[in-house]
Amino acid sequence: MCLAVPAKVIERAGDEAVVDLQGSSLRISTVLTPEVACGDWVLVHAGFAITQLDEADARETWDYLRQAFPDLVNEAGAPTAGADRAGGPAP
16 A cells, blocks of 8 residues: 655755655655645655645644554654554564
8 A cells, every 4th residue: 555645845956855744854856746845735655745735634634644553653743663664563
């Protein structure tokens, strides 16, 4: 299963951006969303911003993720100690 997650753009340069994923930073490509700017929310999938979305929708999505995966995402939206970097449960 593939999942796109909301992230907030915190830096932008050329076809790349740095996004905040609930406390984790990630460098992504914006080649599919050239209009995004710092402060915008995007859906990130496989290292690409695939679409822009508003903040309310982004926060609602994180709420759903916390409900669906309580063992993997804490209240702040960060991975829990029981999750490995690939997003699955730790062995």
